[in-house]
Amino acid sequence: MKAKDLSVLLGVILIIIMLVIPLPGWLLSVLILCNISLALIVILVSMNTQEPLQFSIFPSLLLLLTLFRLGLNVSTTRSILSKADAGGVVDTFGSFVIGDNPLVGFVVFIILVIIQFLVITKGAERVSEVSARFTLDAMPGKQMSIDADLNAGLISEHEARERREKVEKEADFHGSMDGASKFVKGDAIAGIIIVLINIVFGIIIGMVQMDLSFQESINTFMRLTVGDGLVSQIPALLISTATGIVVTRISTEGNLGSDVTEQLLQYPRLLFIAAGTIFLLGLTPINFFLTTSIASILAFSGYLLMKKPEKMIEDTIEEEEQLESEAMKAPENVVELISMDPIEFEFGYALIPLVDKKQGGDLLDRVVMIRRQLAIELGLVIPVVRIRDNIQLNPNEYRIKIRGNEVDRGELLLNHYLAMTPDLEDDSIDGIDTREPAFGLPAKWINEELKDEAEMLGYTVVDPPSVVSTHLTEMIKKHAHQLLGRQETKQLIDHLNETYPILVEEVTPEPLAVGDIQKVLSKLLKENISIRNLPVIFETLADYGKMTNDPDLLTEYVRQSLAPQITSQLVTDNEPLKVVTVSGKVEKVFAESIQRTEHGNYLAMDTDIQEQILHSVKEQVEQLSIQQETPIILCSPPIRMYLRQLLERFLPQVVVLSYNELEPHVEVQSIGVVDMN
Known part of the structure; x- marks a missing residue:
């Protein structure tokens, strides 16, 4: 057991001994001085705490100190009544206060007791009751505020847990203080009763058992009683004051001393008014020299306090300039300058109402919904969209x-x-x-009065927030592959590892590194294939990753594994899938143009042949556009990747599928053929 823990236990045992066993006068003097010292330490600590919870042990400590003081009262009372002696400390205090007039000394002592009981103790008790009541009433509101901040993302789960614990501790503390203040009140009452017992029974014992005269009994027992009362009531007064300080303390960044001086002297001009009032009092029969001296001190203090803010402002400006200079020289400042946001939305000043909630703007809420929608559709956690105005637009x-x-x-x-x-x-x-920004369709901006008429004529009418939301959604979809880096891929892998640890372990870090997986996922997103079904993707990578680490080939294998997903994405209501097929001649040309090297395969096709194939594809796409059909080209698996690479730059909107990427039950209807002369 630690020495500190042992000392507390021995202290409690000593209190029990004091209640039963008579103690010598010198030991009583030591314990009395210890009691005064403890009371001084308690009040000093209470004055230097910044919030009540920093002195959370105070309710229990208050009980122990009260019991210790009552034990001393019992011991000193026993010693006074039996020996007419309670040690040098009690005798000295009594002699100092009473002097030559026991009655005056007793009156002074009674005034001290009244102040301690009626003012300090009663006030501390009342404040404790009110604090406990209001703290308990405020708990639900504080808990709701913490939950609201957590749901809004302003604080983390760990911070929310700490704040909840603090709220609970505050409620427990003030509830304990409400009960502990009753001990202080009972101690004050017991002190008064003990004083009366000492005086009455002391006089009787002095006259009957000690053969003292009435005057001698009064002088002896009045001196000892007042001394005992003082050494008991002074610590009680300090403890009661500390109780009031603790329960009335509001959480600040400073202690009681700094808060009092800072807030009391925060208006220096008021010191001049006080100085003038004291000076005017000197014109009355009051001592003119005394009032003038005090008024001068107040006026000089006010002058110094008015100069202090100016000096603080100058120091603050110098400090800010120095920090700014150092910040410009610091290498960290350069690092911050080169960082950029993944997604940015900038707008001119006339579009501020779109994002200003006070003007009814809901774009921020729409962006939140866009991120959720795309997370479901693409399986990618979309980064936060930075929204800012730009006067250059x-x-x-x-x-x-x-x-x-x-x-x-x-x-x-x-x-x-x-x-x-x-x-x-x-x-x-x-x-x-104008043109609709997301898809480039011809459109018109119309007034609100024409909205109903336009809808009746068959127009599709949308408001500006919906226009920009759709545009932002389509742009994020189109460039989702650029948002997926190695760090984002690692986050997806970690998330999958929580439910499929064996699968992840079989794929990475061997045979595929995070960068290899990132390339495969990025290629899928580039062709608008969702990566949400990560288990299937990783199953395929586990099967074929040991044979090759070529991201193009791995992507083709993954696409074939995702055939149900691709089919459901293109086929609706069991209707035939209308596609443009590739002629056998073109298929043969592609197969013959594939060059295989140790660094991978690539397409080496004659430029004239490429132009013929592109021209044929463009003709087919134009025909499909007239028929309002999605341009889909169907080819054999070996050439799909290379045909997509050829069309990617000139016709990125064309969907290129292989036969293995469609479910067997899908009915395919060919409405065109890609051929060459």
């Missing part, structure tokens, strides 16, 4: 940036609606001609 213009690069921009007219119609030549409604 036109007032109604906005732009979208991915990894610091602008990917698209658009223009909005607030208080208007964007009207789109399938009929490209329909001009039956007045408006400002």
Whole structure:
């Protein structure tokens, strides 16, 4: 057991001994001085705490100190009544206060007791009751505030747990203080009763058993009683004051001394008013020299306090300039400058109402929903979208940036609606001609008065927030593969590892590194294939990763494993899948043009042949556009990857599938053929 723990246990045992066994006078003097010292330490600690919970042991300590003081009262009373002696400390205190007049000394002692009991103790008890009541009443509100901050993402789960624990500790503390204050009140009452017992029975014992005269009994026992009362009531007064300080303490960054001086002297001009008032009092029969001296001290203090803020402002400016200079020289400042946000949405000043909630803007809420929607659709955690105004843009213009690069921009007219119609030549409604930014469809900005008319004429009418939300969604989808880096891939792997640890262990770090997996996932996203089904993807990587680490080939294997997902993405309501097939001649040309090297395979095709194939594909795509069909090219598995590479730069919107990526039950309808002359 530690020495500190042992000392507390021995102290409690000593209190029990004091209640039963008579103690010599010298030991009583030592214990009395210890009692006064402990009371001084308690009040000093209470004055230097910044919040009540920093002295959370105070309720229990208050009980022990009260019991210790009552034990001393019992011991000194026994010694006074039996020996007319309670040690040098009691005798000295009594002689000092009483002097030559026992009655005056007793009156002074009674005043001290009244102050301690009626003012300090009663006040501390009342404050403890009110603090406990209000703390308990405020608990539900504090808990709801913590939950709200946690749900809003302002604090972490760990911080929320710490704040909840603090709220519970505050409630326990103030509840304990409410009970502990009753001990202080009982101690004060017991002290008064013990004083009366000492005086009355002391006089009787002195006259009957000690053969003292009435005057001698009064002088002796009055001196000892007042001395005993003083050495008992002074620590009690300090403890009661400490109780009041602790329960009335409000959490601040400083202690009681600094808070009192800082807040009491926060208005220096008021010291001049106080100085003038004291000086005017000197014109009365009050001592003029004394009032003038005090007034001068107050005025000089006010002058110094008024100069202090100016000096603090100068020091603060110098310190800020120095910190700014050091910050510009620091290498960390350069690092912060080169960092960029994954997704940025910048807008002109006229579009501020889109994001200002006070003006009804809900774009921030829409962005949250976009991130959730894309997480479900793509299986990718979309980074936070940084939204900011940019005065360099036109007032109604906005732009979208991915990894610091602008990917698209658009223009909005607030208080208007964007009207789109399938009929490209329909001009039956007045408006400002424009194009829908996400898909490039012809559209018009119309006034709010024309909204109902446009809808009746078959136009699709959307408001500006929906326009920009759709545009932002499509841009993120289109460039999702750029948002998936190695760090984001590692997060996806860690998430999968929580439920499929064996599968992850079989794939990475051997035979595939995080970078290899990232390339496969990025290629899938680039062709708008969701990576949400990570278990199936990793199953395929586990099967074929040992044979090759070529990301292109691995991607093809994964696509074939994801055939049900790809099929459901393209086929709806069991309708035939309309596709453009590739002729046998083109298939043969592709197969003969594939060059295989130790560093991987690549397409080495004659330029004229490439132009013929591209021209044929463009003709087919134009025909499909007229029929409002999605351009899908179906080919054999060995050439799919290379055909996609050929079309990627010129026709990125064309979907290229292999036969192995479709479910067997899907009905395929060929509506065109890619051929060459």
